[in-house]
Amino acid sequence: MFNKFFQNTRKPIGYGGSLMVNMMNIGHKSLSKWGHSHISPGLDANVLDIGCGGGANLLLFLKRCPKGKVCGIDYSPVSVKHSQKKNRRYIEEGRCEVKLGDVSKLPYGDNIFDFATAFETIYFWPNLEEAFKQVYRVLKSGGYFMICNEISDSENDQWSQRINGMHVYSADTLYPLLQRIGFVNLKKDIIKNGKGMCIIAQKS
Template sequence: MAEEEMSAVKKPVGLRGRLTARFMGFAHGKLYKAVAEQLALTEEDEFIEIGYGSGMFIKKHASHVRMAAGVDISEDMVNMANRFNRQMVEQGRADLRLGDVRDLEWPDGSFSAAGTVESFFFWPEPVACLKEVHRVLKPGGRLVIGITANKDDKRDFSKVAKQKGFALYGCDDIVGMTKEAGFRECIITRRKMGGGVVNAIIAKALK
């Protein structure tokens, strides 16, 4: 896979990146729904999404929360997501920033819920990143991680993981990393995606 194709997935930039983000937003509709079900967001929640891309998850599944925040490493995605969620931004209920999960700019205990869809396997130093998410969650807060490609699936993702530059994790890996980061419990749910071809992992970690 060409370098620009890899970048369009990991850090979408330019026209290719914007088109990739839009495609991923629609293609991951079932995964978005599964993550949203585990988050069970209400009007009282303050929610942060890590790697929000086009902003479609917030638009479809978090537009009703008290406050939605997020970080993404692509400036193009920041602009795209802010346009896509313009009404929330103008109402002061969305704060979508350029940033890195290793250094979230919000104070301790700022959010009741956190989510990430198809970005966890790109996180550098995942335990350190999880510790930072843990820090900004309120006591009793929850983090939901949704990934399709994983090493517990019967399909071999090792080639595509190498091509696209992401890590492969299984259920035990995610449970272990969340506990190392300070989460008290991690509940795993498996969901069939892609016409039943892929058995995705939905992990819900509780602070």
């Protein structure tokens, strides 16, 4: 039962998924704050949060970018519903939208966003290289992609054996993929013992 419930970290479904989404909004708060400290989006920045979960990061960006637009995408209908509810005011104002979709085929045109973010989600992307190509495509020239994960060290990973389809990636694994696609000016910040990793990459 315990392991079944935690499958909802990959794709929240049903009542258990609703509980998980609420738990993630609370449990990831400190990691999110740490990740946000690495970037300085403009007041009018257009932002895409991929795997937006319960919508907490969307709300943070909406407050940081009061003249911009913030979009979220998730492949879980439960997550989309929660994100839409949490950010209803801004959706009604036209400053936010949340879509059901897949990172392997982002439903946006080219050169749209100043920032794209992925908080605690690339663990579950089935084809990282193709996903990163999609992120690169929707970013404006000079735009930034931020990856923020709590787990980046396989030796300290206690979850991938419990959660189907979860893969832990180190910065050494991600850097070559990002560079091959065309990202430049890569920077990383890693908390000791694999308790946090933030990577910033810029579209050339």
